[in-house]
Amino acid sequence: MIKKVLIANRGEIVSRILRSCEKMGLETAVIYSEADKDASYIGRATESYNIGPSAPVKSYLKIDVLMEAIRKSGADAVHPGYGFLSESAAFAAAVKEAGVKWIGPDPSILESIESKCYCRVIADSMGVPVTPGTVGLIHGIDEIYETAERVGLPILLKLDKGGGGKGIEKIARFESPTVTQAVFESMQRIGLMAFASGDLYIEKEILAPRHIEMQFLADDHGNVVCLGERECSIQRRYQKIIEESPSPVVSEEDRRKLYSYTEKIVRSTKYTGAGTIEFLRNDGGDYYFMEINARLQVEHPVSEMVTGLDIVEWQIRIANGEKLPFSQNDISLKGHSIECRIYAEDPKTFKPSPGTITKLVFPDIKKGEVRIEHAIWEGYRVSPFYDPMLCKLVVWGADRHAAIANMIEALGQFEIEGVSTNIITDMAIMRNKNYAAGNFATNFLNNEGINIGLENYVVTISRQFGSLGRPIARKMAELLGVEYYDKDILQGVAEVMNLPVPVLENQDVDAEYTKIRYPAGLATEDEKEKIFAAQEKVILHLAEKKSGIFVGRRADYILRNHANHFSIYIYASREARKENCIRYLHMSAEEAERAVDELEEMRRSYSINYANAYSVNLENKDISVDSSLFGGVDETAEALAALIRRKFNLA
Numbered sequence: 001m002i003k004k005v006l007i008a009n010r011g012e013i014v015s016r017i018l019r020s021c022e023k024m025g026l027e028t029a030v031i032y033s034e035a036d037k038d039a040s041y042i043g044r045a046t047e048s049y050n051i052g053p054s055a056p057v058k059s060y061l062k063i064d065v066l067m068e069a070i071r072k073s074g075a076d077a078v079h080p081g082y083g084f085l086s087e088s089a090a091f092a093a094a095v096k097e098a099g100v101k102w103i104g105p106d107p108s109i110l111e112s113i114e115s116k117c118y119c120r121v122i123a124d125s126m127g128v129p130v131t132p133g134t135v136g137l138i139h140g141i142d143e144i145y146e147t148a149e150r151v152g153l154p155i156l157l158k159l160d161k162g163g164g165g166k167g168i169e170k171i172a173r174f175e176s177p178t179v180t181q182a183v184f185e186s187m188q189r190i191g192l193m194a195f196a197s198g199d200l201y202i203e204k205e206i207l208a209p210r211h212i213e214m215q216f217l218a219d220d221h222g223n224v225v226c227l228g229e230r231e232c233s234i235q236r237r238y239q240k241i242i243e244e245s246p247s248p249v250v251s252e253e254d255r256r257k258l259y260s261y262t263e264k265i266v267r268s269t270k271y272t273g274a275g276t277i278e279f280l281r282n283d284g285g286d287y288y289f290m291e292i293n294a295r296l297q298v299e300h301p302v303s304e305m306v307t308g309l310d311i312v313e314w315q316i317r318i319a320n321g322e323k324l325p326f327s328q329n330d331i332s333l334k335g336h337s338i339e340c341r342i343y344a345e346d347p348k349t350f351k352p353s354p355g356t357i358t359k360l361v362f363p364d365i366k367k368g369e370v371r372i373e374h375a376i377w378e379g380y381r382v383s384p385f386y387d388p389m390l391c392k393l394v395v396w397g398a399d400r401h402a403a404i405a406n407m408i409e410a411l412g413q414f415e416i417e418g419v420s421t422n423i424i425t426d427m428a429i430m431r432n433k434n435y436a437a438g439n440f441a442t443n444f445l446n447n448e449g450i451n452i453g454l455e456n457y458v459v460t461i462s463r464q465f466g467s468l469g470r471p472i473a474r475k476m477a478e479l480l481g482v483e484y485y486d487k488d489i490l491q492g493v494a495e496v497m498n499l500p501v502p503v504l505e506n507q508d509v510d511a512e513y514t515k516i517r518y519p520a521g522l523a524t525e526d527e528k529e530k531i532f533a534a535q536e537k538v539i540l541h542l543a544e545k546k547s548g549i550f551v552g553r554r555a556d557y558i559l560r561n562h563a564n565h566f567s568i569y570i571y572a573s574r575e576a577r578k579e580n581c582i583r584y585l586h587m588s589a590e591e592a593e594r595a596v597d598e599l600e601e602m603r604r605s606y607s608i609n610y611a612n613a614y615s616v617n618l619e620n621k622d623i624s625v626d627s628s629l630f631g632g633v634d635e636t637a638e639a640l641a642a643l644i645r646r647k648f649n650l651a
Helices: 013-024 063-073 090-097 107-113 116-125 141-151 178-195 252-269 301-307 313-321 400-413 421-430 444-452 469-479 487-496 525-545 555-560 572-586 589-604 611-617 635-646
Strands: 004-007 027-032 048-050 077-079 154-164 166-171 198-202 210-218 224-238 239-247 273-281 287-293 335-342 360-361 372-373 389-397 413-419 459-464 483-485 548-551 565-571 624-626
Touching: 004 013, 004 063, 013 027, 013 313, 013 372, 013 389, 027 063, 027 548, 048 210, 063 090, 077 313, 077 548, 090 107, 090 400, 107 116, 107 252, 116 154, 116 198, 116 252, 116 287, 141 154, 141 178, 141 198, 154 178, 166 178, 178 198, 210 252, 210 313, 224 252, 224 301, 224 444, 239 301, 239 421, 252 273, 252 287, 273 313, 273 335, 301 313, 301 335, 301 389, 335 400, 335 421, 389 400, 400 421, 459 469, 459 555, 469 483, 469 548, 469 635, 483 525, 487 525, 548 555, 565 635, 572 589, 624 635
Parallel strands: 004 027, 004 077, 027 048, 459 548, 459 565, 483 548, 565 624
Antiparallel strands: 154 166, 154 198, 210 224, 210 273, 224 239, 239 335, 273 287, 335 389, 360 413, 372 389
């Protein structure tokens, strides 16, 4: 009976495994490198062990160092998590030889399925379709040309023992045998350095495929149970960033077929524990076996959310020799779950962004529909030595529409400062019309380009006094679910940032207008430049954080070069503006007449260097709208919100 588990990993997965161990009443031991010596989970575990320098090759990937920690801890089981040595047959064998349970498939199985070609041969022999290409290994460039002739270009040259999206080279056209030979040898060198194997095989590239994977559990008593599929098609550089369960394109008939394929492969390989079979689905609805992942997947929480099962707990129970108490007929998928991986990386280039987290605000998890897997805190240092994933944000909803809405709300509450993150990219994907419709494939990011953002979209509203521009903008923000910013909000942000935004103080001006900020012709040129620089900093800061609607001509000017900017000028006839003053500002007819006249004069005297053009030249706007034509605030806001959705391809 397992009593103490050593977790041979780092980061969020350690916290996740600890949670299941704590629930089961098991003692735990964790390891940490110098870079992780302040990790939050160290205090949660029963005991902890320093395993050396920050570089993984000197700590988390060093089997003898890990075995020493296992011996010191007295642990009777090892959970490898994912990544690092989680699929290492050598590490699993060392653990087993030490008389300690390995929470995963037997080392002999790991050694066999480490080869993708071994798995392809098994699948092919069982009648499970495999991606066209070579079932076995290739040994020279002649086979590359022969395979390309047979299946057609483009093809993918892949490492037999690669993983994590690494070790894939696309060949879309041939230049010369010399170049092909250089690519072949380069891939072999990469494989030897990264995975200690330069073996290669070939797959025909499935154009615009869906990446569908099947989670399963298999015990030592001959039971195999599938826990539904996961949709993993939202990727960058062959690496997943958003996953969900169930897939919006997998029918019940497809699901039963995938269950059958999975069971055949699992039984043929005599696999036990938790694992994943990965498939590609082409645009015709055909499924092809791709590979087996012999470990806990990063995205396992979405399967847990829709099945109600604790996969880590069942990994431990299966390793303990227990029999699965449920059958395939007992498994039903309830609702829908989505996971967004939050990376410390530039959202436009996807390059890692190491540094220190200076501010951290997590979404609300009280409703039970939001789950955050993490091991970060304010002051956490993002190390350049490890994968830049900070955490996983997982939501559940009664259906896919509800799950997307919950994810948008949770992403909107998430704040991480000090390092760049891909939160705005995840948000842009959630809002994308094609994603919401389930119409996407692994080339989604490339296809959507600017429509998915890779940065926020911003709408600027310039308006005539009395045209209801501000309430229309506020209502638009509500309809679109984005932030709303006017001069009062900008003033508040500026004050927090200790930036100057002066108040107009003129006793001769009616009290109604004393809150109007510069420019109003009362500051010196130096003051104007200083104030403009301050406001530019505020506006760009807010635009970088989230999508939003900004009211004001200065925001319109400042955000002109933003890649996803749309400008609207809202006006109304003089009579409509007077009527609005009476109706919404509760002015008398005389007061309304005077207000419209005074604001017209103030607009004409608007003196900053760009103001004249942007006040009177409506050609500088992307669109000009007479709000009085739509009948009121709600009607105008709805019409403009629909326009914005079309502009940015939003759901």
